[in-house]
Amino acid sequence: MSALPTDSVALVGLVFVLGIKHGFDADHLATIDGLTRFNARRNPAWAHWCGSLFSLGHGAVVLAIALVVSVLSQGWVAPAWLELSGAWISIAFLSLLGVLNLHAVFAAEANEMVRPVGLKARWLGRLAQSGHPGGVAVVGALFALSFDTVSQAALFAVAGVQAGGWLPAVGLGLTFMLGMLLADGANGWWIARLIARADGAARVASRVMALAVAGISLLVAAWGAARLAMPDLDAWGEGKELAFGLAVLVVVFASFVLGLRLARGMPGRAAGCGARIGQV
Numbered sequence: 001m002s003a004l005p006t007d008s009v010a011l012v013g014l015v016f017v018l019g020i021k022h023g024f025d026a027d028h029l030a031t032i033d034g035l036t037r038f039n040a041r042r043n044p045a046w047a048h049w050c051g052s053l054f055s056l057g058h059g060a061v062v063l064a065i066a067l068v069v070s071v072l073s074q075g076w077v078a079p080a081w082l083e084l085s086g087a088w089i090s091i092a093f094l095s096l097l098g099v100l101n102l103h104a105v106f107a108a109e110a111n112e113m114v115r116p117v118g119l120k121a122r123w124l125g126r127l128a129q130s131g132h133p134g135g136v137a138v139v140g141a142l143f144a145l146s147f148d149t150v151s152q153a154a155l156f157a158v159a160g161v162q163a164g165g166w167l168p169a170v171g172l173g174l175t176f177m178l179g180m181l182l183a184d185g186a187n188g189w190w191i192a193r194l195i196a197r198a199d200g201a202a203r204v205a206s207r208v209m210a211l212a213v214a215g216i217s218l219l220v221a222a223w224g225a226a227r228l229a230m231p232d233l234d235a236w237g238e239g240k241e242l243a244f245g246l247a248v249l250v251v252v253f254a255s256f257v258l259g260l261r262l263a264r265g266m267p268g269r270a271a272g273c274g275a276r277i278g279q280v
Contacts, residue, residue, distance in 0.1 A: 015156060015172050017245035019179025022152075023055065024252050026097040026213050029187055030118025031143065035136055036191040042131045047195075051188020052181060053133050057140030059177030062153045065144075066173030069157035070166040087228060090148055091221045093119065098217035105210045113194060113206040116213060152176070190256070212255030216248055 022028070032051045039047040100117040108114045130136050143149070153173060160169025190209075194202040223244075227234040237244070 011159065012172070012175055014245065015175045016179040017249060018152070019176035019181075020183045020249055021179075021245055022149075022176070023180040023183025023187065024213065024216075024249075026101055026116055026217055027118035027143070028054070028184060029116035029213060031139065032184060032187050033116050033191050035130065035139065036188055037195060039131060039136075040192065040195045046133065048189050048192035049133070049185075050136050051191070052185040053136040054140035054143075054188070055177070055181040055184035057137030057142075058144045058149075058184075059140075059173075059180060060137075061141045061144035062149065062177055062180075063170060063173045065150055065153035066157040066160065066169045067166060069154045070161050070169030084228075087224055091224045091228075093148070094217045094221035094224075098214045098221065101210055101214035101217065105207055105214065108207075111203070113203050114210040115206075116210060186256070208255055208258055212252060216251060220248065 032054055035050040035054065036047050039050055097117065097119065100119075104117045105114050130139055144153075153176075156172040156176060157169040160166070160172045194206055227237055
């Protein structure tokens with residue numbers, strides 16, 4: 001709770017940025033990748049909506065948790081162990097996901113697109129291959145039943161209660177959901193575009209995004225561990241959470257734009273080379 005700003009505008013902005021950042025989590029990327037690929041074959045008409053449907057199911061659970069906790073926690077203060085344990089669990093998962101996605105980039109064959117690597121998708125088994133819009137939303141809802149998501153929703157709920165009751169708590173949950181919907185929806189659209197192309201440019205673009213996700217996961221984990229280990233650094237970082245979150249999003253967005261430019265530019269250059277070869 002100490003990391004959340006007390007100013008209402010800054011609090012809403014931070015929660016929105018955290019929602020976007022959560023949507024770019026490697027587990028989200030990996031699961032939406034699998035759902036989009038599966039439905040690109042089974043239901044191509046709505047495959048590009050898999051990210052949005054996943055996020056709506058995920059966000060519905062976040063809203064429910066925020067509402068329940070805010071109603072039951074009048075006058076309750078979140079224990080210190082909740083924030084500390086949640087931070088270390090997040091650091092461990094981010095580090096593992098960063099390493100796994102780096103390995104995926106360097107282990108992929110030259111003629112393959114790099115697929116994001118996640119951990120939670122493996123727990124769902126065949127549920128992660130749903131061919132129905134409602135099923136995709138259910139997968140997103142099941143993803144929200146994890147310690148990191150539940151603890152985040154609970155902290156937002158407590159912050160909302162301190163700001164005025166259950167209505168602000170639900171508002172923060174909705175803000176988080178909207179940020180996550182923006183990221184997950186963009187990711188579903190992105191994956192659908194890459195699958196439709198499946199050419200050399202798409203393979204390069206997939207590597208750019210995978211490297212960006214791996215690098216950000218490792219950097220965020222290192223920053224979190226450093227703040228927990230060094231009180232002076234933690235004190236310096238107080239009040240800068242929104243700026244740090246925006247910096248992460250800028251890096252992700254820059255990688256996204258770079259991938260798009262590569263996907264758009266390479267075919268043209270290839271076509272030009274082909275034309276010159278034909279003239280020779």
